[in-house]
Amino acid sequence: MKKRVVINPLTRISGFMEIDVMLEQNKIIEVKTTGSIFRGFEQMMVGRSPFDAIYLTQRICGICSTAHSVASSLALEDALGVQVTALGRYLRDALHCCEFLQNHIRHTYQYTIPDYVKLPDVSSIFKVDHGDFRLPQKVNEQLANHYFESLRMSRLAHQMLAVIGGKAPHNHGVFVGGISTPPNADQIVRMKSILQTITAFIEEKMVPDVYLIAKYYDDYFHMGKGPGNLMSYGAFDRYKDLGTLYVDPLV
Amino acid sequence: MIDPHHVLPPEDMSNEAIVRRLTEQANVRIQNGQLKKKKLVWLELTGCSGNIISLMNGFNPNLEYMLTLMVDLVYSNSLMAAEGEEAIERLMSVLDEEFILAVEGAVATKNNGLYNVIGRWRGKPFTALQAAKMLGEKASHVIAVGACAVDGGPSAAKPNLAECVGLSDIVKRPMIKLPGCPCHPDWFLGTLAHLLMNGVPELDNMDRPLLFYSTLIHDRCPRRPFFDKGIFAKTLGEPTCLFKLGCRGPVTRVDCPTRKWDGYVNWPIGASTCIGCSQFGFPDKMGPFISYDITRE
Structure with a gap:
C-alpha cells in the first residue's frame, strides 16, 4: 500500500522548502523537494551598476550573505581582470570564515539540535508533539544548555565579522580586490580574541555534542543513501604560503 | 503575608543584583500565572530570512532574554521545533487569541501569491499572501521588520518578477515600520519592549518609531x-x-x-x-x- 507524506514548512532551514515522500511498505520509493520562494535575483542584476551586485546579492540569504558578496567580488575580478593580492585574499577569506563559524554554529544548534534534544518549556516554539527523542535526561539537559550557550557564540562570530565588515548580516567589507578598508592592529587583535572564545566552545562542546548524538542515532547512518556524487568549488584553498586550509575543488 | 522574594536590608543595590531580583520576581509571576507573556508570531515571508538572523545577534537584550522573559514566541519558521502541518496548526491556533505580529519579507503577489509558499494548510499551498492577510487582520499590533516588509525592499527590486509589495499594501491597518536591511535587533526589541510596557511608541509620518529613526x-x-x-x-x-x-x-x-x-x-x-x-x-x-x-x- 502506498502512503504519501508531505512536510511543509520544513522549518529550521533559513528558507522555504517542501518535502513530498511516497512510501510503499515502509520504504521510500519517491521523493520530491520543492524550493517554494522565487524572487529572480539574476534578472535584478540586469542594468544595475556592477559593483552593486556585491551588496544586493547578499540579500539572497540572511544566514550566508557573505558568501554571495564573495562570489560577486570574484566574478567582478574575473570580468575586470583584477589580480587580488595575497593579503587582500587573506583578509576577505578571514571575513568569510567568520560567517562560516556563525553559520555552522547556528546550523548545528538552532537548526539541527531540536530534532534530537527536547528543549525547555520556556517558549512555545520549543514544543513538539512527535519526534524520535532518545537521549538520556542528563545528556538532553546538557545539550539544551549548549543550545542557549551557542547563541552567544554565533553572535560573537558575527561580531568578529562586523569588526572588519561593518555589520552582519549583509556586510560592507567585502569588495573587488579583497576588502574595502584595511584593518588596524586593534581590529585584528579584537578578532583574534573573539576567535579564541569561539574555538574553545567548538572544540570542547560543539564537536563532542555532534559525536554524542551520532552515538545514540547510529542507525541513521544506514538509512537511505544519495547518489554519492558531490561537488565542491573549493574554499579557503590553494594559498601560496599555506596551501589548502579547507577544501580543494573536486567531484 | 510576607512576600518570600522580599529582600531585607541591607539589600545589594548593584545593577546586577537589581536585574537579578527583578528577573526572579518576573519569573515567579510568570510561573504562577500572575503575569502572562504576550504571544508573538514572527512570520518570514518573501525575503532572505535575514531579520531573524539579525534578531539572534541582539546583545542586550538578546534572543534568550526575549524568548524567556519578554514574549511567548509561538511561530518562527527558522527557530521552531515543530514542522509541517504541526507547525501550521500552531500558527492557526493563535487566530483566536491576542498576539503581536512581526513580519519580515515582502509579500509576493504574482499568480495569487504562489511565488512564495510558506507551508501547507489542509493539503493546499499556504502562501505568504494568504498568511499576511489572515494574520495581519487579527493581530493586536503589527510590526513590519526590515526593508522588504516595509516597502518591498530587495525582494521588490526591478524587474520584480514575483510582484512583491510591502506589507502595508496588503494589510490595510495601522502598523509600526522598522526599515533596515536587516533591521537592527535593538530597533525591533526596543519597539517590542515599548509595546509591552507603554503601548505603541511615538511614530513619524512614515510610521517609524522616533526612538530610532529621528x-x-x-x-x-x-x-x-x-x-x-x-x-x-x-x-x-x-x-x-x-x-x-x-x-x-x-x-x-x-x-x-x-x-x-x-x-x-x-x-x-x-x-x-x-x-x-x-x-x-x-x-x-x-x-x-x-x-x-x-x-x-
Missing part, C-alpha cells in the same frame, strides 16, 4: 567634519567623507552611527559607503551604491 545618519556621522571642509575620499578605505563615492548617509534617517552593530563594534561606514538600506525605496532608489565617477578631475 535623525539623519549624515548629521551624526563621525566623518561629517570632512564633509563640512569639502574633503572627500577618492577610494574606499580612506578615512574622509564618502559622499562622492555614493554614500547615502545624507538621505538615510536612522541611529546607525551612534548605535552601531553586532555588539556595537562597527557600522557600514566603518567599512564602506552607506547604501541607504534603512531608507524607503531601497535598493532601487539608493543605487548605485558605489560610484567612482561622480566627479572628474
Whole structure:
C-alpha cells in the first residue's frame, strides 16, 4: 500500500522548502523537494551598476550573505581582470570564515539540535508533539544548555565579522580586490580574541555534542543513501604560503 | 503575608543584583500565572530570512532574554521545533487569541501569491499572501521588520518578477515600520519592549518609531567634519567623507552611527559607503551604491 507524506514548512532551514515522500511498505520509493520562494535575483542584476551586485546579492540569504558578496567580488575580478593580492585574499577569506563559524554554529544548534534534544518549556516554539527523542535526561539537559550557550557564540562570530565588515548580516567589507578598508592592529587583535572564545566552545562542546548524538542515532547512518556524487568549488584553498586550509575543488 | 522574594536590608543595590531580583520576581509571576507573556508570531515571508538572523545577534537584550522573559514566541519558521502541518496548526491556533505580529519579507503577489509558499494548510499551498492577510487582520499590533516588509525592499527590486509589495499594501491597518536591511535587533526589541510596557511608541509620518529613526545618519556621522571642509575620499578605505563615492548617509534617517552593530563594534561606514538600506525605496532608489565617477578631475 502506498502512503504519501508531505512536510511543509520544513522549518529550521533559513528558507522555504517542501518535502513530498511516497512510501510503499515502509520504504521510500519517491521523493520530491520543492524550493517554494522565487524572487529572480539574476534578472535584478540586469542594468544595475556592477559593483552593486556585491551588496544586493547578499540579500539572497540572511544566514550566508557573505558568501554571495564573495562570489560577486570574484566574478567582478574575473570580468575586470583584477589580480587580488595575497593579503587582500587573506583578509576577505578571514571575513568569510567568520560567517562560516556563525553559520555552522547556528546550523548545528538552532537548526539541527531540536530534532534530537527536547528543549525547555520556556517558549512555545520549543514544543513538539512527535519526534524520535532518545537521549538520556542528563545528556538532553546538557545539550539544551549548549543550545542557549551557542547563541552567544554565533553572535560573537558575527561580531568578529562586523569588526572588519561593518555589520552582519549583509556586510560592507567585502569588495573587488579583497576588502574595502584595511584593518588596524586593534581590529585584528579584537578578532583574534573573539576567535579564541569561539574555538574553545567548538572544540570542547560543539564537536563532542555532534559525536554524542551520532552515538545514540547510529542507525541513521544506514538509512537511505544519495547518489554519492558531490561537488565542491573549493574554499579557503590553494594559498601560496599555506596551501589548502579547507577544501580543494573536486567531484 | 510576607512576600518570600522580599529582600531585607541591607539589600545589594548593584545593577546586577537589581536585574537579578527583578528577573526572579518576573519569573515567579510568570510561573504562577500572575503575569502572562504576550504571544508573538514572527512570520518570514518573501525575503532572505535575514531579520531573524539579525534578531539572534541582539546583545542586550538578546534572543534568550526575549524568548524567556519578554514574549511567548509561538511561530518562527527558522527557530521552531515543530514542522509541517504541526507547525501550521500552531500558527492557526493563535487566530483566536491576542498576539503581536512581526513580519519580515515582502509579500509576493504574482499568480495569487504562489511565488512564495510558506507551508501547507489542509493539503493546499499556504502562501505568504494568504498568511499576511489572515494574520495581519487579527493581530493586536503589527510590526513590519526590515526593508522588504516595509516597502518591498530587495525582494521588490526591478524587474520584480514575483510582484512583491510591502506589507502595508496588503494589510490595510495601522502598523509600526522598522526599515533596515536587516533591521537592527535593538530597533525591533526596543519597539517590542515599548509595546509591552507603554503601548505603541511615538511614530513619524512614515510610521517609524522616533526612538530610532529621528535623525539623519549624515548629521551624526563621525566623518561629517570632512564633509563640512569639502574633503572627500577618492577610494574606499580612506578615512574622509564618502559622499562622492555614493554614500547615502545624507538621505538615510536612522541611529546607525551612534548605535552601531553586532555588539556595537562597527557600522557600514566603518567599512564602506552607506547604501541607504534603512531608507524607503531601497535598493532601487539608493543605487548605485558605489560610484567612482561622480566627479572628474
